[in-house]
Amino acid sequence: MLWSLSLCLLSFSLLMLTSLSSLLFGIYFIMSDLVIFIEWEILHINSSSVVMTFLFDWMSLMFMAFVMYISALVIYYSAEYMHGDFNINRFIILVLMFVLSMMFLIISPNLISILLGWDGLGLVSYCLVIYYQNVKSYNAGMLTALSNRIGDVMLLMAIAWMLNFGSWNYIYYLECMKSEKEMLIISILVVLAAMTKSAQIPFSSWLPAAMAAPTPVSALVHSSTLVTAGVYLLIRFNNLIINSGMDKFLLLIGGLTMFMAGLGANFEFDLKKIIALSTLSQLGLMMSILAMGFASLAFFHLLTHALFKALLFMCAGAVIHNMKNSQDIRFMGNLCTELPLTTICFNVSNLALCGMPFLAGFYSKDLILEVVSLSYLNMFSFFLYFFSTGLTVCYSLRLSYYSMTGEFNFMSFHPLSDEGWVMLTGMLGLLIMAVIGGALLSWIIFPSPVMVCLPGELKMLALIVSVVGGLIGYELSKFYISYNLLSFKTYLxxxxxxxxxxxxxxxxxxxxxxxxxLGYHMLKTFDQGWSEEFGGQMIYNQVVDYSQSVQWWQNNNLKMYLLSFILWVVVLVLLMM
Structure with missing residues (x-):
């Protein structure tokens, strides 16, 4: 256990140090407008060379800084959260492998090396989802793995199609792809790959199912690593998607995902699933604003969302930990008097998610909604944007109402306390960034102030929608369970x-x-059936038969040797005549 603790502290220190240096380099790169492209020749045989490429620009460095900062605090938090686990060192190593895969994905300008990180994320996420080894975890892990495999196949097909361009360094070909007919095929494949990884409709079901993983993993996966990989890939391919016409399709899918997840969260009672559906809603927002051509805005929201969403999951973990692993919000209540520090962190992150002015989420969400109001957009997409924003405030206030107010509904003799100082320290590290992170990032990414000129009613629309959504969420929460409940009357x-x-x-x-x-029967009929009968097994049986006949010849008596000798002599004589 001491070794595990030292592994936690060592990982925390290294990740925090790397995060700080990456952030400083990122700020320097954005100020200097600098990009570094590194080619490392691993192997050279005759005229063939195996080259590993790395792309360091402000975007990759800033993203790496945030991923490592969050993962450092999550590992520190895990030291207490996973304290009872005898295999905590295995858990920490899995998390580190997860972060390493994400690093590969972030700094790769090459589709082959992106696939290394992409598949690494899929494989390690499967191992983490099935970490608590029960049937529910196995089912969730299988659903996660199979959904992500679809995206992997799409990426492999994109790699095959990139052969037409002579290299897999897509970063060189984004400009020339605009005039190529292959552009549409590659953009379709890349968009489908990103949709599976970022859980857009119709691949959304794996994201809430992945909540079977330990809560620290959920904090990492749903904030800055696995689910954001698809968004990040599309940010890199942004020019291609806009020029190929896939942007309209992506705008519709992103808007519908945002709307569907917001509605679903208002009917959910599982604490972690509510936060997972909120992640899905925010991913839809990132995808749709990206489809409109605002890649920097999508990246800005990706980073701010990572901060408060990781904090929200860590607070949820602390509450679940205190409530003896109960996740049902109906059993909670009056947590603000029992867990004051955790509640502060929880409410701050919830308000940041709603877009409360001057918290991290406000700077990105408000700017996105104002840009949407300013853009040439159809009425349906406009409705999806603003209605989903109202739903976000609605389920956030509902969650706060159920967990913070009223009476504690679990047990009269309860173990609630804020004494887990290791977990609280990890949460407070993210609390600071959830408050000031949005302002800092907006100054770094948008150094000149963004001026959006709108009529007064459009300028106030985001605020009005948020207030109305909050009021509806509060009113819906006050309903008591009875046969007159609206949800019973409209059960279907x-x-x-x-x-x-x-x-x-x-x-x-x-x-x-x-x-x-179908796969099972094909395996039995072809791979383990006719293919074996006429392939490997047939060759094996023939070789065995020949070996046995040779053995019989060699082990037989002198008569057989004499007969063979006489036959050879006869043959030679006949040939000489």
Whole structure:
């Protein structure tokens, strides 16, 4: 256990140091407008060379700084959260492998090395989702792995198609792809790959299922690593997507995902699933603003969202830890008197998610909504943006109402306390950034002030929608359970909206019934059937038969040797005649 603790502290120190240096370099790069492209020749045989490429610009350095800062605090937090686990060192190593895969993905301008990080994320996430070894975790892990494999296949097909350009360094070809007919195919493949990794419709069901992982993993996965990988890939391919016409499709999908997740979170009672659906909603927001061509804004929101979402998960972990692993918000209540420090962190991160002025989320969300109001956009997408913003405030206030007010509903003799100082220190490190991170980032990324001139009613629309959403969330929360409840009267609608538009059922049954059944029978018929009968097994049986006949000849008596000798002599004589 001491070795595990020292591993936690060593990882925390190294990651924090690397994060700070990466942040300073990122600020220097953005001020100097500097990009460093490194090619490392690993192997050279005759005329073939294996080259590893790295791209260091302000975007990759800033993203790495934030990922390592969050992962450092998550590992520090895990030292106490996972204290009872005898295999905590294995857990820390898995988390470090996860972060390393993300680093590969961030600094790669090459599709092959991106695939290393991309597949690394998928594999390690599977190991982390099934960490608590039970049936629910196994099912969630399988759903996560199979959903992500679709994206991996799309990326492999994009790699195959990139052969037409002579290299896999896509960063060189983004400009010349504009005039190529292949551009549409590559953009479709890359968008589909990003949609699976960032859990857009119809691949959304794996994201809430991945909540089976330990809470520190959820804080890391759902803030800055796995789910943001797709958004980051599309930020890099942004020019290609805009010019190929895939932006309209992505705008629709992102808006629908945002809307669907916001509605679903208002019907959910599992604490971690509410926060997971909120992540899904924010990913939809990033995707849709990216589809409108504002890559810097999408990246800005990606970073600010990472800060408060990691904090929100860590607070949820502290609450679940105190409540003897109960995650149902109906059993919570009056937490503000029992866990004051955790509650402060929880409410600050919740308000940042809602876009409370001068917290981290406000700077990115408000700017996004103002740019949307300023842009030439159809009414449906405009409605999705603002209605989803209202839903965000709605479920956030509902969550706060259930957990912070009223009476504690779990047990009369309860163990609630704020004495976990290691966990609290990790949370307070993120609390500071959730308050000041948005302002700092806006000064760094947008050094000249952004001026958005709008009419008064459009300028106030984001605030009005937030206030109305909050009021509706508060009113909905006050309903008591009885047969007069609205959700009982409209039960089918409630089930439809609360189950992510039946996506989990469609994902699991469609995979479970036909493809796996078909794959099993193909394996039995072809791979382990005719292919074996006419392939490996046939060759093996023939070799065995020949060996046995040779053995029989060699082990037989003198008569056989004499007969063979006479035959050879006869043959030679006949040939000489």
């Amino acid at each position: 609608v409630t089930v439809f909206l609360g189950s992510m538009w039946f996506m989990p059922f469609l994902s699991t049954y469609s995979v479970n019934k036909l493809p796996l059944w």
